[in-house]
Amino acid sequence: MFADIRWDALQEYFxxxxxxxxxxxxxxxxxxxxxxxxxxxxxxxxxxxNPIVRLIPNIYVGFFxxxxxxxxxxxxxxxxxxxxxxKSPAAMVSGIVALSLNAGAYIAEIFRAGIQSIDRGQxxxxxxxxxxxxxxxxxxxxxxxxxxxxPPLGNExxxxxxxxxxxxxxxxxxxxxxxxxxxxxxxxxWEPYLTxxxxxxxxxxxLARLVKFLERKYxxx
Amino acid sequence: xxxxRNLHKSFGSLEVLKGVDCEIxxxxxxxxxxxxxxxxxxxxxxxxxxxxxxxxxxxxxDTNIADPKADLNAIRTEVGxxxxxxxxxxxxxxxxxxxxxxxxxxxxxxxxxxxxxxxxLRKVGLSDKANAYPNQLSGGQQQRVAIARALAMNPKVLxxxxxxxxxxxxxxxxxLDVMKQLAKEGMTxxxxxxxxxxxxxxxxxxxxxDQGYIxxxxxxxxxxxxxxxxxxxxxxxxxx
Ligand SMILES: Nc1ncnc2c1ncn2[C@@H]1O[C@H](COP(=O)(O)OP(=O)(O)OP(=O)(O)O)[C@@H](O)[C@H]1O
Ligand SMILES: [Mg+2]
Numbered sequence: 298m299f300a301d302i303r304w305d306a307l308q309e310y311f312x313x314x315x316x317x318x319x320x321x322x323x324x325x326x327x328x329x330x331x332x333x334x335x336x337x338x339x340x341x342x343x344x345x346x347n348p349i350v351r352l353i354p355n356i357y358v359g360f361f362x363x364x365x366x367x368x369x370x371x372x373x374x375x376x377x378x379x380x381x382x383x384k385s386p387a388a389m390v391s392g393i394v395a396l397s398l399n400a401g402a403y404i405a406e407i408f409r410a411g412i413q414s415i416d417r418g419q420x421x422x423x424x425x426x427x428x429x430x431x432x433x434x435x436x437x438x439x440x441x442x443x444x445x446x447x448p449p450l451g452n453e454x455x456x457x458x459x460x461x462x463x464x465x466x467x468x469x470x471x472x473x474x475x476x477x478x479x480x481x482x483x484x485x486x487w488e489p490y491l492t493x494x495x496x497x498x499x500x501x502x503x504l505a506r507l508v509k510f511l512e513r514k515y516x517x518x
Numbered sequence: 519x520x521x522x523r524n525l526h527k528s529f530g531s532l533e534v535l536k537g538v539d540c541e542i543x544x545x546x547x548x549x550x551x552x553x554x555x556x557x558x559x560x561x562x563x564x565x566x567x568x569x570x571x572x573x574x575x576x577x578x579x580d581t582n583i584a585d586p587k588a589d590l591n592a593i594r595t596e597v598g599x600x601x602x603x604x605x606x607x608x609x610x611x612x613x614x615x616x617x618x619x620x621x622x623x624x625x626x627x628x629x630x631x632x633x634x635x636x637x638x639l640r641k642v643g644l645s646d647k648a649n650a651y652p653n654q655l656s657g658g659q660q661q662r663v664a665i666a667r668a669l670a671m672n673p674k675v676l677x678x679x680x681x682x683x684x685x686x687x688x689x690x691x692x693x694l695d696v697m698k699q700l701a702k703e704g705m706t707x708x709x710x711x712x713x714x715x716x717x718x719x720x721x722x723x724x725x726x727x728d729q730g731y732i733x734x735x736x737x738x739x740x741x742x743x744x745x746x747x748x749x750x751x752x753x754x755x756x757x758x
Contacts (some may be wrong), residue, residue: 324672421568422664426619426671427595436618442607 300439307445307488310479314489317406317472317497324389324471328396332457333450335397336404341434354405361402367463370395374467388469392461400457407449411442444515455501462497472496519544519675519706520565525574527560529695534560537574542708543673544620547701549717549738550710552727553753558710560678561727565708566590566597579674595623598668598676601686604660606652612639612663613648614672625631631670638666642696658689662696675706682713714757718742726750 342354361369374391386394415438423433462473476489483489520542527535534557542548550558563569571584578597581588583697607615616635620626626634639645642662652660661681668676678697682690694716699705701720711717717724717738724741726734726749734747742758745751 359646416604416605416607418601419607422599422601422607423619425568425594425597425599426568426667427591427623428619429591432622436622437607439609444609 303483303485303488306479306483306485307492310475310483310489311492313475313478314472314492314496315355317470317475318493318500321458321461321471321473321497322500323333323463324392324396324461324469327393328400329454330458331397332400332404333392333451335401336406336408339401339405340408340412343405344412358400358402358405361399362406366399366460367397367466368462368517369399370467373398388464388467390470391467392464392471396457396461396464399460400453401452403456404450407446407453408442410449412438413445414445415441446511447515448507449510451505454508455504458500458504459497519579520708521577522565523575523577525561525564525576526572527557527564527569527758528572534730535564535572536641538730540725540732540735541570542706544674544706545704546722547705547707547709548723549721549724550708550727551712551714551717551753551757552725552733554746556727557730558727559679562599562679562708562710565677566599568592568599576658582617591623594620594653596674598671600661600664600668600676600678600681602680604652604657604664604684604731606660608652610724611649611651612644612655615652615663616667618634619667619671635666635670638669640665641661641699645693650651656689658692661685661689661693665693669700675708676700676710677706678709680710680712682711690758702719714742714754716727726753 339354339357342350343358345351370391373395374388376384377388378391378394419437419441420433423437424430427434461471464471465473465477468474472493476493479489480486522538522540525535525538526533538561550561552558556740560569564571565578567583567588574584576583582592583590583593584586592709607618610618613635616638617628617631620631620634621628635647636648638649642665644659644662645667647655647659647663652663652751653661663740676708680691685693690713694713697707697709697716698720709716710722711746721738723735724738725732726741726745726747728749734741734750742754745754
């Protein structure tokens with residue numbers, strides 16, 4: 298079977314795959330970054346004592362964790378964003394919006410668990426010194442929580458990297474999109490799909506390495 | 519300095535403080551003793567409102583902190599607290615533990631805050647530990663850092679919740695010595711403690727708490743030598 302690999306076709310499409318995997322990486326980095334910000338606010342909101350403050354993040358997290366990402370992508374690209382802007386959004390915009398919102402919901406739970414894993418005495422000590430709630434969060438609780446959050450955050454980034462392949466469905470030119478393109482034009486299957494599988498694997502392994510490195514550097518409290 | 523009137527505190531349906539009245543005067547050391555579960559920690563934690571106050575008044579330097587509108591952050595800068603389990607910030611060095619609040623709350627500049635912190639470390643006998651992390655210190659050393667951290671805000675009163683209970687016996691002395699020194703310098707202190715020797719020697723007054731009330735209060739000689747309340751007698755006969 299491997300003897301029959303069409304190297305010539307692969308060679309032809311490989312530059313597109315490289316372009317696509319860069320797009321995949323870009324979308325992932327941007328969505329994780331936005332997801333961390335969303336997750337921070339939603340996670341903090343979820344541990345508020347005020348039920349009104351809790352309501353919106355609870356609905357947000359519940360919805361995005363309780364529905365398939367694929368459906369969220371379709372909903373955002375074909376329904377929500379067109380309704381807001383009155384015209385079809387660029388796939389890139391929809392892709393980033395969908396992945397960020399999805400990541401934010403999972404990262405909110407990571408923040409919530411991370412913050413709640415810190416001993417109550419830390420917040421009490423900080424408050425007893427006259428620091429405000431947000432100062433205590435920022436200087437005392439979050440720095441400790443983030444160290445504990447590194448492994449689950451790394452997992453989330455890896456999941457997102459892989460799940461970004463779903464964006465091919467809205468024709469976002471990431472690597473899976475180009476693989477489907479090649480498959481459609483050449484009627485080949487092994488060549489495009491095995492190649493991009495290996496490309497994803499390289500990225501996820503690199504990402505896992507990076508997380509391990511960060512953990513070793515910052516992980517001990 | 520602190521006046522408590524008819525303080526009630528409930529956790530859900532469990533009433534822990536059932537009407538506490540007392541007065542803490544400037545410069546005095548009040549020791550709070552009593553059986554486990556009697557509400558000593560809860561009482562202490564109401565004095566800087568780490569616990570929400572169910573009803574009653576806790577007046578700290580003319581501010582009733584039971585009032586929901588009271589500026590707690592401002593009050594807390596004047597009321598230091600030392601915890602049983604130290605609660606040092608594990609991700610910060612000893613020096614940073616001490617300088618954080620003066621810089622963030624009092625807006626002291628960094629150099630000044632560090633100079634003060636080093637002076638306080640000298641005072642608690644830990645000049646050589648400024649750059650250590652809390653987990654590199656013994657329990658006794660950590661608690662002395664925690665005292666220095668509280669002192670760095672220049673509080674008018676210090677609250678201690680069983681500051682030596684989590685320590686190995688050989689480290690109790692070094693912490694009590696620091697506290698004695700503070701008392702000698704005129705610091706106002708409220709100390710929840712099981713160290714009856716300390717209460718007797720350093721305390722100006724002793725509160726005996728039981729079942730959510732201050733059952734008896736008086737000078738140490740009277741409480742320890744001639745307790746009036748039957749429960750006080752009972753408790754002391756067990757612990758002395
Ligand atoms: N956060 C809380 N939620 C519910 N119950 C609590 C809480 N904190 C304290 N209690 C209860 O209040 C009562 C008094 O507790 P408190 O810690 O004030 O006692 P204490 O006198 O300090 O005892 P100890 O000597 O063991 O420290 C106990 O029955 C305790 O279980
Ligand atoms: Mg207690």
